[in-house]
Structures are given as C-alpha cells and as structure tokens.
Amino acid sequence: METSAEANQRIARIAAHLHPSNLQEGENVLLKRADCRAKGGAPGFKVAILGAAGGIGQPLSLLMKINPLVSVLHLYDVVNTPGVTADVSHMDTGAVVRGFLGQPQLESALTGMDLVIIPAGVPRKPGMTRDDLFNINAGIVKTLCEGIAKACPNAIVNLISNPVNSTVAIAAEVFKKAGTYDPKKLLGVTTLDVARANTFVAEVLGVDPREVDVPVVGGHAGVTILPLLSQVKPPSSFTPEETEYLTNRIQNGGTEVVEAKAGAGSATLSMAYAAAKFADACLRGLKGEAGVIECAFVASQVTELPFFATKVRLGRGGAEEIYQLGPLNEYERIGLEKAKKELAGSIQKGISFTRK
Numbered sequence: 001m002e003t004s005a006e007a008n009q010r011i012a013r014i015a016a017h018l019h020p021s022n023l024q025e026g027e028n029v030l031l032k033r034a035d036c037r038a039k040g041g042a043p044g045f046k047v048a049i050l051g052a053a054g055g056i057g058q059p060l061s062l063l064m065k066i067n068p069l070v071s072v073l074h075l076y077d078v079v080n081t082p083g084v085t086a087d088v089s090h091m092d093t094g095a096v097v098r099g100f101l102g103q104p105q106l107e108s109a110l111t112g113m114d115l116v117i118i119p120a121g122v123p124r125k126p127g128m129t130r131d132d133l134f135n136i137n138a139g140i141v142k143t144l145c146e147g148i149a150k151a152c153p154n155a156i157v158n159l160i161s162n163p164v165n166s167t168v169a170i171a172a173e174v175f176k177k178a179g180t181y182d183p184k185k186l187l188g189v190t191t192l193d194v195a196r197a198n199t200f201v202a203e204v205l206g207v208d209p210r211e212v213d214v215p216v217v218g219g220h221a222g223v224t225i226l227p228l229l230s231q232v233k234p235p236s237s238f239t240p241e242e243t244e245y246l247t248n249r250i251q252n253g254g255t256e257v258v259e260a261k262a263g264a265g266s267a268t269l270s271m272a273y274a275a276a277k278f279a280d281a282c283l284r285g286l287k288g289e290a291g292v293i294e295c296a297f298v299a300s301q302v303t304e305l306p307f308f309a310t311k312v313r314l315g316r317g318g319a320e321e322i323y324q325l326g327p328l329n330e331y332e333r334i335g336l337e338k339a340k341k342e343l344a345g346s347i348q349k350g351i352s353f354t355r356k
Contacts, residue, residue: 047113058272068094085097123266126259149180165342172186187312230329
C-alpha cells in the first residue's frame with residue numbers, strides 16, 4: 001500500500017501534466033505531439049523502405065513495424081507517405097516510425113540506416129513484359145541508389161524493384177561510380193521465387209510448406225528462375241511431368257497473380273511477405289546470428305555471369321559466403337543454359353543504362 005505522502009506526490013505529478021504551471025490562460029493544455037518523446041523500443045536496427053506507399057511498400061511497412069529487430073523505421077515515397085506513416089505508427093510495437101515525402105527528403109530518410117529495402121517503381125500490368133517496366137524503374141532505382149551512396153554508403157541494400165535481373169546491375173554501377181560499392185551488401189531479393197517453390201512443391205508432396213526447402217537459382221524473371229528440384233529437402237523424387245509442371249508454375253507465378261488480379265495489380269502481398277522474410281534474415285545476420293542462409297541475386301563467381309542467384313550466408317557484412325550450385329540433373333543443366341543466356345542480356349541492359 002502506498003503512503004498518503006506517495007499518493008499526494010502521484011496526484012501532484014498527474015496534476016502537473018494536466019495543468020502545467022507555465023501555461024498562459026487559455027492555452028491548449030494537451031501535450032503537443034512534437035513535445036512527446038519518440039522513444040525507441042529495444043536496441044535494434046534502423047531500416048528504411050523506399051517506395052513505402054506502394055502496393056508492396058504498405059504491407060511491407062506493416063510487417064517491418066512488427067519485426068522486433070527493428071528500432072527505427074523510415075518510410076519514404078514520392079506520394080502518400082504521411083498517411084501510411086500515421087497509420088503504421090499507431091501499432092503498439094517497439095519500432096519508431098518516421099515518414100519522408102518526396103525527393104528533397106530522400107537524404108534525411110536514408111541517413112544512418114543499417115538496411116534499406118527498395119520496392120519502389122511501377123507494377124506490372126496484364127500484357128506488360130518485365131522489359132516494359134525497365135525504363136521507368138531503372139530511372140527510379142538509379143536516383144534512389146545515388147541517395148544511398150551519399151547518405152548511408154555502408155547500409156545493406158535489398159532491391160525488389162523489377163526487373164531485378166537488370167536493376168541490381170544498375171545499383172552496382174551507381175555505387176561503383178560513387179566509390180561506395182560493396183558487392184556483399186547489394187542483394188537482389190528473389191525470396192518470392194523460393195516461397196512459391198516451397199508452396200507448390202508442398203502441394204504436390206502433400207506436406208506443410210514450412211517443412212520444404214527448394215533452392216531456386218539463376219535470376220528473378222521467367223526462364224531465369226531455376227528451381228533445383230533434385231536438391232529439395234526433404235529429399236523427394238518427381239516424375240518428368242511433375243518436374244515440368246512445377247518448374248513452369250514457379251517461373252510463371254508472377255504472371256499467374258497478374259492475370260488473376262485482372263488489371264488490379266501484381267503480386268504485392270506475397271512479395272511483401274517474402275521481402276519481410278528476407279529482410280529479417282539480413283537483420284539476423286547483422287546481429288551476428290550463425291547459419292542464416294537464403295537465396296539472393298548477388299555479385300557472384302558461381303557462373304561466368306557477373307550476377308547470379310544462389311544460396312548465400314548472411315552475416316554482419318551482408319552476403320558473406322556464396323554457395324556453389326551443387327549437383328544438377330540433366331533437366332536442370334539444360335534449364336541453367338537457358339537461364340544464363342537470358343540473364344546475360346538483362347544484366348548487360350542494366351549496365352548499359354547507367355552508361356548512357
């Protein structure tokens with residue numbers, strides 16, 4: 001039980017909040033939001049989402065606000081960020097949320113960030129190839145990466161903006177030009193291909209997708225997406241028909257969603273989930289957790305191409321170890337040649353764009 005002295009003190013404290021002594025007559029007594037302390041939760045990492053008001057950006061902002069490893073969440077976009085920021089900031093989780101609107105605020109959004117996630121850009125519409133997106137999204141990625149090179153050159157960058165096969169090369173060129181390029185810290189996010197592979201394979205096997213692990217290598221569009229079904233965990237064998245069905249469905253998962261949404265968008269929710277899952281792995285790596293392994297599209301010597309998606313081990317420096325492809329069967333070897341042929345062109349397209 002508290003003593004009457006303690007009780008009086010408590011009442012006095014509350015009264016002081018309600019009626020501060022230095023208020024002039026008639027002034028507003030409510031605490032101004034600006035005077036409230038924005039206290040971070042547990043010590044964690046600073047994360048920025050560039051393109052936070054978009055179809056992927058909004059659910060991704062929600063998922064990153066929930067992540068206990070995030071202490072500060074910066075939301076940047078060229079439209080609508082104040083609304084998304086206000087909305088997400090009401091969630092009672094540890095991360096402090098701040099919003100940034102438009103090009104002049106890009107540098108403030110990026111300063112001091114540990115991880116930058118980039119879903120910015122225009123989505124694919126029915127009948128649109130990933131190449132149609134190229135010129136718009138290439139320009140957006142170039143601008144954002146120039147901002148990163150200036151404001152947080154040591155941050156780990158998760159690039160989602162399509163076509164990833166080209167935009168990662170664009171980002172690399174921008175960072176090289178600025179003298180800040182660290183190949184281990186630039187990661188093209190291909191986690192959605194893995195999530196789809198795990199899901200579709202689990203359907204065929206009749207198991208829980210969380211028990212399935214399918215390595216998906218190559219790139220992040222059409223035939224460049226190569227699921228290595230011979231290396232599935234738990235070890236499983238597939239008939240040639242099943243292999244063909246699964247490979248095609250995994251490669252065309254994006255188109256499946258674009259068509260099902262019939263003009264109302266592309267894969268935004270599953271992509272936000274995959275991006276949040278990959279970002280979480282990057283943060284666990286930054287924290288020093290051992291054995292964090294995910295697939296990602298990175299600068300690589302696994303093939304003769306400058307970039308390639310394979311399994312990587314994530315650590316404090318980003319992709320600290322890049323794994324080889326492992327044994328491939330005949331079907332996968334043929335698929336790999338097809339994937340490399342298309343990838344070479346996409347990568348070159350990205351490099352050429354920055355040298356125009």
